[in-house]
């Protein structure tokens with residue numbers, strides 16, 4: 001058996017095309033293009049790549065992007081001042097601060113400073129709280145993107161047993177809330193979890209968000225399972241590998257995301273979707 005590929009690259013391209021058409025419709029009906037402000041502090045090479053991918057996706061969809069690059073030794077108060085300016089800027093619908101931030105800056109304080117109504121990443125405690133309560137609001141891009149990928153592929157989720165490996169605020173935790181929302185039975189695993197392999201072996205859906213190359217062995221996977229690999233690990237050879245042994249898992253799973261070309265493109269497309277939603281929420285009532 002060889003798993004079907006959950007083609008994040010393809011589904012993300014479809015989503016970006018939908019967004020492009022929605023932006024064109026906004027312009028044709030006298031509304032402005034949505035705007036996304038991105039802040040990059042320092043010169044982390046991976047962060048630079050992520051930000052330029054997001055800029056390119058904005059350009060493809062017609063969303064305006066405003067990139068602010070700050071020096072590595074930027075102080076927290078200068079960053080908060082910039083966020084305050086963007087909070088007040090009527091051309092800006094979404095504000096993204098690329099993580100990780102240099103150690104002199106408290107990322108929690110920075111996230112809380114973003115206007116929750118412009119929180120395109122969905123990391124603000126207000127929006128996380130709304131997700132926890134199943135209320136509408138900005139949803140973190142990676143988990144929301146995974147849900148879009150599963151839903152557009154038409155995979156059944158209600159009643160399934162899901163195991164998430166990782167409990168970070170940006171992936172594992174909100175992923176658990178997303179899967180609960182669609183009636184999966186969710187187990188969240190982490191570094192203190194016992195018998196991880198046995199837990200994974202019982203799962204219809206496995207989401208791996210650990211940050212360790214090929215950490216999930218192929219023979220842990222239940223036959224017919226759906227495997228979502230969030231991990232992005234850079235090898236010494238300069239390639240990108242996931243958290244799952246792709247070849248081994250593909251022999252047992254029914255569906256699997258590749259790395260690259262799975263979750264990553266969905267995360268970027270979802271950021272645009274959140275920005276478009278934000279612009280729509282800011283339109284005058286008669287235009288919504």
Ligand code: NAP
Pocket residue numbers: 142165166167168169170171172189190191192193196209210211212230231232233263264265267
């Ligand atoms: P993170 O904040 O470092 O969290 C890693 C999680 O893995 C933690 O909850 C940790 O448990 C758990 N963990 C570590 N060792 C473990 C073990 N031996 N057994 C079970 N659990 C273990 O990472 P993250 O930000 O969630 O990112 C995870 C991966 O996803 C990274 O490779 C990152 O680059 C990638 N990522 C990809 C995208 C995308 O768009 N594709 C987006 C975001 C992140 P504790 O909580 O107990 O420490």
